[in-house]
Amino acid sequence: MAGTAVPGRLGERLRWRVATLVDQRAETESAHTLVLKVPGWPGHLAGQHVDVRLTAEDGYSTQRSYSIASAPDSELVELTVQRVPDGEVSPYLVDQLAAGDQVELRGPVGGWFVWRPEQSEPVLLVAGGSGIVPLMAMIRVRRAVSGRSPFRLIYSVRAPEDRIYLPELRRGDPGLDTAYLYTRRVPEGWPRLPVRLGTQDLASNGWPAEFEPTVYVCGPTGFVELAADMLVDLGHDAGRIRTERFGPSGG
Amino acid sequence: MATVAELVWSQAEGGIIVPVISRGFHGRPRPAGHKLPPGQYETRDFPVLSAGPTPRVDLDSWTFTIKTEAGVKHSWTWAQLTALPVEDPVVDLHCVTKWSKFETRWRGVSLDVLLQDIETAADYALVHAYGGYTTNLPLVDLLDGQAWIAYKYDGADLAPQHGGPARLLVPHLYLWKSAKWVRGIDLLVRDVPGFWETAGYNNYGDPWREQRYQGD
Numbered sequence: 001m002a003g004t005a006v007p008g009r010l011g012e013r014l015r016w017r018v019a020t021l022v023d024q025r026a027e028t029e030s031a032h033t034l035v036l037k038v039p040g041w042p043g044h045l046a047g048q049h050v051d052v053r054l055t056a057e058d059g060y061s062t063q064r065s066y067s068i069a070s071a072p073d074s075e076l077v078e079l080t081v082q083r084v085p086d087g088e089v090s091p092y093l094v095d096q097l098a099a100g101d102q103v104e105l106r107g108p109v110g111g112w113f114v115w116r117p118e119q120s121e122p123v124l125l126v127a128g129g130s131g132i133v134p135l136m137a138m139i140r141v142r143r144a145v146s147g148r149s150p151f152r153l154i155y156s157v158r159a160p161e162d163r164i165y166l167p168e169l170r171r172g173d174p175g176l177d178t179a180y181l182y183t184r185r186v187p188e189g190w191p192r193l194p195v196r197l198g199t200q201d202l203a204s205n206g207w208p209a210e211f212e213p214t215v216y217v218c219g220p221t222g223f224v225e226l227a228a229d230m231l232v233d234l235g236h237d238a239g240r241i242r243t244e245r246f247g248p249s250g251g
Numbered sequence: 252m253a254t255v256a257e258l259v260w261s262q263a264e265g266g267i268i269v270p271v272i273s274r275g276f277h278g279r280p281r282p283a284g285h286k287l288p289p290g291q292y293e294t295r296d297f298p299v300l301s302a303g304p305t306p307r308v309d310l311d312s313w314t315f316t317i318k319t320e321a322g323v324k325h326s327w328t329w330a331q332l333t334a335l336p337v338e339d340p341v342v343d344l345h346c347v348t349k350w351s352k353f354e355t356r357w358r359g360v361s362l363d364v365l366l367q368d369i370e371t372a373a374d375y376a377l378v379h380a381y382g383g384y385t386t387n388l389p390l391v392d393l394l395d396g397q398a399w400i401a402y403k404y405d406g407a408d409l410a411p412q413h414g415g416p417a418r419l420l421v422p423h424l425y426l427w428k429s430a431k432w433v434r435g436i437d438l439l440v441r442d443v444p445g446f447w448e449t450a451g452y453n454n455y456g457d458p459w460r461e462q463r464y465q466g467d
Contacts, residue, residue: 010390016395051391110374112440
């Protein structure tokens with residue numbers, strides 16, 4: 001695994017780099033993983049994100065932030081992008097960007113919502129929709145270092161076909177327990193009706209507060225607020241609940 | 252006018268202007284020639300708005316300090332700051348009290364110069380001013396030719412009522428982010444709201460999205 005470069009000299013860390021798409025794969029109908037080659041990439045921590053800048057031929061330019069999905073792997077950085085209907089950027093990245101095309105990228109960004117291999121306490125990951133992406137990076141880094149700290153993942157999606165990384169999650173990892181929640185439509189034979197994340201889900205599929213886990217919650221703002229409030233109600237120390245929100249203005 | 256975007260390009264890689272074009276990317280349709288953000292009107296005066304009395308700062312004791320999340324401090328005296336390479340940005344200002352002023356001319360030191368060699372993992376900045384004013388913004392909004400420590404306006408030393416001897420200039424955000432009488436910047440891993448941001452103003456303050464108040 002590449003060394004991580006955080007902190008680093010700011011000018012270097014936040015310099016725009018040219019990234020070239022080398023591969024792309026569909027994770028679901030609307031979420032694709034972009035494999036970008038970024039010469040000079042300084043490495044990253046699980047949970048960090050990057051800024052992506054697109055420039056049109058007339059000079060117009062716009063930026064978005066995307067979580068890194070992959071464990072550090074020299075010059076390759078994987079982003080999983082969910083297509084936002086009517087979005088300005090995500091439909092372009094998901095549907096139009098082709099191998100050899102270039103975007104600008106900088107980072108890694110984010111020094112708080114990270115999991116480091118030297119952490120030994122239990123970890124609870126709570127994902128809403130594409131909020132799984134930075135949490136998957138944590139699972140992948142744990143796998144890459146043969147980490148022993150116990151992980152639990154609660155993954156809330158609208159419907160079965162929205163599950164990103166399903167084959168990889170099904171293969172599983174020793175010491176990782178995964179629980180799914182469906183808010184609109186459940187798989188055939190599923191014992192529950194569609195349901196929103198509730199305190200009971202966090203209690204039965206998470207860790208008791210007295211185990212002092214670190215909890216990472218990522219998803220849309222409403223989901224994150226709800227989950228974080230329920231975790232505090234369950235007795236988790238607010239200082240050990242780390243959150244990352246996807247604003248409504250994504251795309 | 253030299254737009255901020257032009258200044259950004261002119262700083263890239265030793266002045267060679269080579270933007271990377273993303274093939275086939277067009278973006279949303281953009282109105283041409285519009286430079287007044289929603290809800291703003293143009294003024295040709297330079298109104299003065301402050302949260303309190305104008306502090307008087309002696310240049311002999313003036314310092315500007317950047318402190319990292321690890322507590323490491325980097326300080327510049329007045330002589331040191333004014334010896335650094337300068338830029339002359341020409342920018343539009345947008346105040347949350349609705350006035351906009353076009354093509355204002357400044358001289359100052361780019362934050363890119365001041366931040367370049369600082370070791371940090373921070374994502375946020377809390378700006379401090381002489382007099383006690385504070386304002387917060389994402390660290391990336393201080394980079395890429397978007398922000399300066401400005402000490403001349405329209406060819407003359409910056410007047411105290413406009414923030415002299417030196418103020419932060421971040422013209423792509425509402426003007427309350429451009430702290431007058433700037434004294435230092437704390438680099439933080441977590442966001443800490445400043446004076447107006449604690450008092451109900453928007454945490455970010457993008458005039459083009461009319462982010463005046465919390466919830467905008």
